[in-house]
Amino acid sequence: MRIPQDAAGQGQNVAPAIELRGISKAFGPVQANKDISIRVMPGTIHGIIGENGAGKSTLMSILYGFYRADRGEILIRGTPVSIPDSQAAIGHGIGMVFQHFKLVEPFTVLENVILGAEDGGLLRPSLAKARAELKRLADEYELHVDPDARISDIGVGMQQRVEILKALYRQADILILDEPTGVLTPAEADQLFRILDRLRDEGKTIILITHKLREIMEITDTVSVMRRGEMTATVATSETSPEHLAELMVGRKVLLRVDKAPANPGATVLEIEGLRVVDSQGVARLKGIDLTVRAGEILGLAGVAGNGQSELLEVLGGTRAATGQIRLNGQPIDLTGRYSDGRSRRAHGIAHVPEDRQRDGLIMDFTAWENTIFGYHRDGDGLLMETRALREEAAAKMERFDVRPPDASLPAKSFSGGNQQKIVLAREIERNPDLLLVGQPTRGVDIGAIEFIHQQIVALRDAGKAVLLVSVELEEILSLADRVAVMFDGQIMGERLPGETDETELGLLMAGVTGQPDDPFAAVEAAQFAQAREHGEHHG
Amino acid sequence: MDRMPPWADALLVPLISLVLAALISALVILGIGEDPIAAVKLMITGALGSSYGWGYTLYYATNFIFTGLAFAVASHAGLFNIGSEGQAMLGGLGVAIICLLLPWPHWALALPAAILGAALFGALWALIPAWLQAKRGSHIVITTIMFNFIAAAFLNYMLVNILRPEGSMDPATARFPTGAHLPTLHEMLSPLGIAFSKSAPANISLFIALLACLLVWLLIWRTRLGFEIRSLGKSESASRYAGISPTRIIIIAMLISGALSGCMAINNVMGEAERLVLNATEGAGFIGIAVALMGRNHPLGVLMAALLFGFLYQGGAELALWTSIPRELIVVIQALVILFTGALDNMVRMPLERLFLARRRGRGT
Amino acid sequence: DPALIFDLGGKFDKSFNESAHNGAQRWAEETGGSYNEVELQSEAQREQALRRFAEAGNNPIVMVGFAFGDALGEVAADYPDTKFAIIDMVVDQPNVRSVVFNEHEGSYLVGMMAGLASDSGTVGFIGGMDIPLIRKFACGYVQGVKAANADATVIQNMTGTTPAAWNDPVKGSELTKAQISQGADVVYAAAGGTGVGVLQTAADEGILSIGVDSNQNYLHPGKVLTSMVKRVDNAVYEAMKAGPDMETGFNVMGLGNGGIAYALDEHNASLVNDDMKAMVDEASAKIGSGELTVHDYMSDNTCPVE
Amino acid sequence: MDLATLLQVLDSTVRLATPLLLACLAGLFSERAGIFDIGLEGKMLMAAFFSAAIAFVTGSVWLGLLAGIAGSLALSALHGLASITFRGNQLISGVAINFLAAGMTVLIAQSWFKEGGRTPSLMGGARFEPITLPLAETLQKIPVLGPVYYELISGHTLLVYLAIACVPASWWLLYRTRFGLRLRAVGENPAAVDTAGISVVRLRFAAVAICGVLCGIAGAYLATALQAGFVKDMTAGRGFIALAALIFAKWRPWHALWATLLFGLLQAIALRYQNIELSGVTIPVQLMDALPYILTVIILAGFVGKAIPPRAGGEPYVKER
Numbered sequence A: 001m002r003i004p005q006d007a008a009g010q011g012q013n014v015a016p017a018i019e020l021r022g023i024s025k026a027f028g029p030v031q032a033n034k035d036i037s038i039r040v041m042p043g044t045i046h047g048i049i050g051e052n053g054a055g056k057s058t059l060m061s062i063l064y065g066f067y068r069a070d071r072g073e074i075l076i077r078g079t080p081v082s083i084p085d086s087q088a089a090i091g092h093g094i095g096m097v098f099q100h101f102k103l104v105e106p107f108t109v110l111e112n113v114i115l116g117a118e119d120g121g122l123l124r125p126s127l128a129k130a131r132a133e134l135k136r137l138a139d140e141y142e143l144h145v146d147p148d149a150r151i152s153d154i155g156v157g158m159q160q161r162v163e164i165l166k167a168l169y170r171q172a173d174i175l176i177l178d179e180p181t182g183v184l185t186p187a188e189a190d191q192l193f194r195i196l197d198r199l200r201d202e203g204k205t206i207i208l209i210t211h212k213l214r215e216i217m218e219i220t221d222t223v224s225v226m227r228r229g230e231m232t233a234t235v236a237t238s239e240t241s242p243e244h245l246a247e248l249m250v251g252r253k254v255l256l257r258v259d260k261a262p263a264n265p266g267a268t269v270l271e272i273e274g275l276r277v278v279d280s281q282g283v284a285r286l287k288g289i290d291l292t293v294r295a296g297e298i299l300g301l302a303g304v305a306g307n308g309q310s311e312l313l314e315v316l317g318g319t320r321a322a323t324g325q326i327r328l329n330g331q332p333i334d335l336t337g338r339y340s341d342g343r344s345r346r347a348h349g350i351a352h353v354p355e356d357r358q359r360d361g362l363i364m365d366f367t368a369w370e371n372t373i374f375g376y377h378r379d380g381d382g383l384l385m386e387t388r389a390l391r392e393e394a395a396a397k398m399e400r401f402d403v404r405p406p407d408a409s410l411p412a413k414s415f416s417g418g419n420q421q422k423i424v425l426a427r428e429i430e431r432n433p434d435l436l437l438v439g440q441p442t443r444g445v446d447i448g449a450i451e452f453i454h455q456q457i458v459a460l461r462d463a464g465k466a467v468l469l470v471s472v473e474l475e476e477i478l479s480l481a482d483r484v485a486v487m488f489d490g491q492i493m494g495e496r497l498p499g500e501t502d503e504t505e506l507g508l509l510m511a512g513v514t515g516q517p518d519d520p521f522a523a524v525e526a527a528q529f530a531q532a533r534e535h536g537e538h539h540g
Numbered sequence B: 001m002d003r004m005p006p007w008a009d010a011l012l013v014p015l016i017s018l019v020l021a022a023l024i025s026a027l028v029i030l031g032i033g034e035d036p037i038a039a040v041k042l043m044i045t046g047a048l049g050s051s052y053g054w055g056y057t058l059y060y061a062t063n064f065i066f067t068g069l070a071f072a073v074a075s076h077a078g079l080f081n082i083g084s085e086g087q088a089m090l091g092g093l094g095v096a097i098i099c100l101l102l103p104w105p106h107w108a109l110a111l112p113a114a115i116l117g118a119a120l121f122g123a124l125w126a127l128i129p130a131w132l133q134a135k136r137g138s139h140i141v142i143t144t145i146m147f148n149f150i151a152a153a154f155l156n157y158m159l160v161n162i163l164r165p166e167g168s169m170d171p172a173t174a175r176f177p178t179g180a181h182l183p184t185l186h187e188m189l190s191p192l193g194i195a196f197s198k199s200a201p202a203n204i205s206l207f208i209a210l211l212a213c214l215l216v217w218l219l220i221w222r223t224r225l226g227f228e229i230r231s232l233g234k235s236e237s238a239s240r241y242a243g244i245s246p247t248r249i250i251i252i253a254m255l256i257s258g259a260l261s262g263c264m265a266i267n268n269v270m271g272e273a274e275r276l277v278l279n280a281t282e283g284a285g286f287i288g289i290a291v292a293l294m295g296r297n298h299p300l301g302v303l304m305a306a307l308l309f310g311f312l313y314q315g316g317a318e319l320a321l322w323t324s325i326p327r328e329l330i331v332v333i334q335a336l337v338i339l340f341t342g343a344l345d346n347m348v349r350m351p352l353e354r355l356f357l358a359r360r361r362g363r364g365t
Numbered sequence C: 001d002p003a004l005i006f007d008l009g010g011k012f013d014k015s016f017n018e019s020a021h022n023g024a025q026r027w028a029e030e031t032g033g034s035y036n037e038v039e040l041q042s043e044a045q046r047e048q049a050l051r052r053f054a055e056a057g058n059n060p061i062v063m064v065g066f067a068f069g070d071a072l073g074e075v076a077a078d079y080p081d082t083k084f085a086i087i088d089m090v091v092d093q094p095n096v097r098s099v100v101f102n103e104h105e106g107s108y109l110v111g112m113m114a115g116l117a118s119d120s121g122t123v124g125f126i127g128g129m130d131i132p133l134i135r136k137f138a139c140g141y142v143q144g145v146k147a148a149n150a151d152a153t154v155i156q157n158m159t160g161t162t163p164a165a166w167n168d169p170v171k172g173s174e175l176t177k178a179q180i181s182q183g184a185d186v187v188y189a190a191a192g193g194t195g196v197g198v199l200q201t202a203a204d205e206g207i208l209s210i211g212v213d214s215n216q217n218y219l220h221p222g223k224v225l226t227s228m229v230k231r232v233d234n235a236v237y238e239a240m241k242a243g244p245d246m247e248t249g250f251n252v253m254g255l256g257n258g259g260i261a262y263a264l265d266e267h268n269a270s271l272v273n274d275d276m277k278a279m280v281d282e283a284s285a286k287i288g289s290g291e292l293t294v295h296d297y298m299s300d301n302t303c304p305v306e
Numbered sequence D: 001m002d003l004a005t006l007l008q009v010l011d012s013t014v015r016l017a018t019p020l021l022l023a024c025l026a027g028l029f030s031e032r033a034g035i036f037d038i039g040l041e042g043k044m045l046m047a048a049f050f051s052a053a054i055a056f057v058t059g060s061v062w063l064g065l066l067a068g069i070a071g072s073l074a075l076s077a078l079h080g081l082a083s084i085t086f087r088g089n090q091l092i093s094g095v096a097i098n099f100l101a102a103g104m105t106v107l108i109a110q111s112w113f114k115e116g117g118r119t120p121s122l123m124g125g126a127r128f129e130p131i132t133l134p135l136a137e138t139l140q141k142i143p144v145l146g147p148v149y150y151e152l153i154s155g156h157t158l159l160v161y162l163a164i165a166c167v168p169a170s171w172w173l174l175y176r177t178r179f180g181l182r183l184r185a186v187g188e189n190p191a192a193v194d195t196a197g198i199s200v201v202r203l204r205f206a207a208v209a210i211c212g213v214l215c216g217i218a219g220a221y222l223a224t225a226l227q228a229g230f231v232k233d234m235t236a237g238r239g240f241i242a243l244a245a246l247i248f249a250k251w252r253p254w255h256a257l258w259a260t261l262l263f264g265l266l267q268a269i270a271l272r273y274q275n276i277e278l279s280g281v282t283i284p285v286q287l288m289d290a291l292p293y294i295l296t297v298i299i300l301a302g303f304v305g306k307a308i309p310p311r312a313g314g315e316p317y318v319k320e321r
């Protein structure tokens, strides 16, 4: 890490590489960016942090000409420019690696690289030139990829390299990376940071969007914080601390610990033995999982996204077939046959708060009351549903779970993320299940709601129920779980008690490194393993 | 956080689209050198000016209610069923077989059996595309298009080689026995002292269609199955999560859709022609698409839109009879309605949304 | 006013329906009267058209095509005060006039001409929809060909089994090409609108064709040997002229009463020599007088010659 | 079947496959760019009418061809407007276009020519005439190859040769040029194209326009080469067979040629023979008519090779929800 002489960009002689003035952007009724101004000095890495939906991606997309701002001005190296489309941005030397990659899957790496940057009408010369150029870039930045591989055949880590190569091939000297490490293992992330370091040394300007304070502290020179569409602060990284940034992000002091009594575990509720999952492409996703969860405890499952946690939740929730053994309260559960679906899981007393509530947990166009019976809609008898009673019940439930506004006839899409999550929790917890599965309970949820949601989960535990918590936020796991298991490459790498471990140890386990923390080969191997499995695992 | 109040989306957008379609239709009529106002007048008197006109308007509307509901039910499950035409043809085959199989003593016995036959044949014809979509991922739009053609060829074969009575030159079945003749509105209303044209084909099927509207409404908005159908239509992955089997719902929704299409044959084959002829559906399956689009897949909307199209059809027939405007004018109007309410609805919606947004901003929220 | 309902081929099929149209036009011009007419688009519309005209008081109502038979059978009884005329079909109702033609006789004559005009000794027949009526054409034609040249071969094809067969010029054209490749040098189309494709292809490929129903000689002057003219126009004209007092019952039009003829005009004058004309006229006279009988396929659904 | 008959059937196969091939390639360009087009039928019909009408009025088949292309392009523009500009449902737009063409052609034809919705027959220079290839007559004597050259290869209209030339041309355009790369990309992932600085809208409109031109030629072929004038509904479902062929061909140009030749062969057989006797079993002509559709369903079902459509097909490209 290096300290810039002029962190906040107040220098007199050097023009900022990028300056945004008063940028505003609305998507219909949503004000994604409000009067945002920012200056990024050349040759620096500028971090942008902010909660989900804060407007980071929107701002960068405006800079890249993907969206057009409603108002505001963009200056590149001191001169005002207009960026009506990405072509213009590329022309100004801007390259962007999107949060969701923009690659053509059936095309080869080479075809993706030249797309839009071809020389002349015929492909052959362009391809030849790109092949040579790619080789040069690979050597220079250690960005090795097979130019003839199809995108659909390579892992996400590789795909990200292709995106970076695309930008470099277009001779970008301002590079924007939107949450590049979300899908990477720690080892891959480290390698990415080495590349970024080198690019900065060559004088390129980099904007890095991330949620991870650790990364901000590690690599950036300056950091800007966004909240609810506004830019709340820009500070030199050296002059700040993670706690301070977190506070800026959410607008008030963050409680890093959850208040809870010690666990009082009872009988075993969930027993998993030798659980295996092979996906439709024939890749093993779970390679023999053994786990138990007892009544009155929260088992936290940590791991980098894409290491099998999602699959495990899906198997338990009934949406994915598996082999092996699962017993609930001693009773075996059907894993492949007729009764391996969400409905019979619920009948067994398993409730499931899915990782992606908008995709799985809710029907966004359904009303709130319909969503409060979603999955349990077969309960009750009679040919027709008693809509009035259901509506009233839902309103009461929403009241108890502090859903705002508590109007049961609004469609789910008109609630904010946190309130949507509360609707899901209300539905699942109010059924008083024996086992609650929760995936990413606070993803994209604002801090007030986070506290409430955590309290509800702890309350369920205290009522003697078993909880299996999956989260990519180590902090959340450490503060909420009574016991932590770490998953890597479809296996459980180990179990720890939160009081007896720390982020470093868990981080190593998450990278597949057990025993010898210093063994570099193990780490590299592990990273490659992870990469091979990560096909297409994008999580919004 | 909606951009537009729901009533505007449900009423204003289709209404404006309809007005646009009407304006362009008027231009087309002008373009072929005719007088649009006179044409509309003739259509109105021809379709609504007499109980004869109403009889035909309601007869056509009955067809469109069935096919419109069929499209709507599939739509709720997220399926684009273009196959109503073929399913209705097969429904006709079912009706014909039932009606000719037994010497029916009374229509009250024949009707339920025929409904069963029509629904069964229509549903079975929808089952194959449904199964292919559910199990093999074959795009239902394409398979149902293909099945329309296959149905036409199949029916052609049946009528020419199997069902045509000995010595007849028409590729059509024999007349159904008198016991299988459905009461017409004339027959049903005259005991009530209402004089309704004797020669109009509207018949008891109209009431079955109205009943179907009610049943579809209950199915979609009041039953658990309907809940599941709508869930699947909105989000497949959420449905899976909720323990709703997409395969099952796709197949059930298409069976219902096909059965509704098939039931159209009660009206046109059993109620009107009283025998099965070639091309008995006359494109009603495709009009069902327009009807459902305009009616926003709601049975009430379908009913209104079906009446509108019934009016257009009967009015168009009158135009063809009394003026030199070819019946194809109706095809053009139908195309414009589909275009504006279905494909170009954003053209209307986008400015409206902006308008409502500006108004809301203006009010300072 | 009278009304006229065309069959699916449409009134400008250059053949059967057009002939009816011409008759109605002739009536309108001569009497200054007006009439209503409609072209159908599908089978299902027949009954509606009949009823609507009857409701509106049109009288008589003339319809062309056997396919109206069933619908008329239903409708006629409902309107006892309206007169109906149907062409090419017999409907046994007191208020219906059924007009049928002795097509086999006309086909015999053009068959003779084909047999005489053919150099290859192979001639063709392309029928429309495969129904007894068209077999009647074919059978008369074959008898005529054989009468002129006992060794001649006749290739026969039907276009289809549904009403679509009346209006499929592409298929007519393909069948003609096939018959040409089998050696045919005269081809007779008894196929409504499909015949347009037959005559076109015959002209393109340089062989002779024979038109049907209307006089189609003008379509390809010098390339159409003759046309088997079926005076549908006369039938329509007479029905309209008789008005509401139209006589009902069975009405046969043949060579004898000028209902059937072969066409001779300036367009085919160069193709028909005097010998040919003399032979055909002789046969015509014989048929008219009953001296010669041409077998009618529809009398027993068989044909004595192939 | 002797050689002469076989050649006849194959010859007619080529004639009948030509409009299918042109329409299939038209669909290929559109769908490869991510715009589903079930309106091929309507565009062909519109083109058939305008080509015949203008060829009749001017006596020039070339002006007719241009008019046909223009008519088809107008519908393409409508499809583009609905599905690209206003992000409407492409299937619905296609359905509407088919109806629009079916109605408008008859309406205009009736008010223009007053012949019941058809155009007068075309004569002489208002039609495409068959072309006899060089040496066809001389080589005819050579056994087998001679007749094959004379009957099958020679003696078609210019548009037939044009259609066949379109196959390698399309292949080259799609797989060897910048335009082709971008076009295929926009059908797979329009966001990738957009972020590469290329206008998705322009690219898709270009594809839809190519589709319009090819459909225009197909329609003109029907009315001015295969037949001599326009009659209503003269496309007779060919647009849908072309769509089926497109799936059968898995969206590839050379495969499109084979698929349309196969379907053309089926049509040729169905046209020529009412019923076919195959080792004692009678195959009704209706089965032959339905065979292209049945085969396509089988392909779609994935029992014989899987047909994977372009990934972004049918979806409007929406940047800002």
Ligand SMILES: Nc1ncnc2c1ncn2[C@@H]1O[C@H](COP(=O)(O)OP(=O)(O)OP(=O)(O)O)[C@@H](O)[C@H]1O
Pocket (backbone or CB within 6 Å): A027, A030, A031, A032, A050, A051, A052, A053, A054, A055, A056, A057, A058, A059, A099, A540, D319, D320, D321
């Ligand atoms: N294309 C779009 N259309 C409509 N609304 C959008 C669009 N993209 C983003 N939004 C909305 O704008 C707001 C800001 O979104 P944005 O993606 O910029 O947030 P972000 O800070 O990048 O969040 P994350 O950390 O989840 O990536 C959100 O409310 C989002 O729902």
Ligand SMILES: Nc1ncnc2c1ncn2[C@@H]1O[C@H](COP(=O)(O)OP(=O)(O)OP(=O)(O)O)[C@@H](O)[C@H]1O
Pocket (backbone or CB within 6 Å): A106, D171, D175, D251, D252, D253, D254, D255
């Ligand atoms: N020798 C050949 N004969 C006929 N067609 C060929 C031949 N070689 C290639 N093609 C065609 O050229 C096209 C390009 O071939 P290629 O193998 O690149 O396709 P692909 O990359 O597998 O397909 P896509 O990228 O479109 O999904 C295909 O349509 C293929 O069928």
Ligand SMILES: [Mg+2]
Pocket (backbone or CB within 6 Å): A056, A057, A058, A099, A178
């Ligand atoms: Mg983002």
Ligand SMILES: [Mg+2]
Pocket (backbone or CB within 6 Å): none
């Ligand atoms: Mg390729």
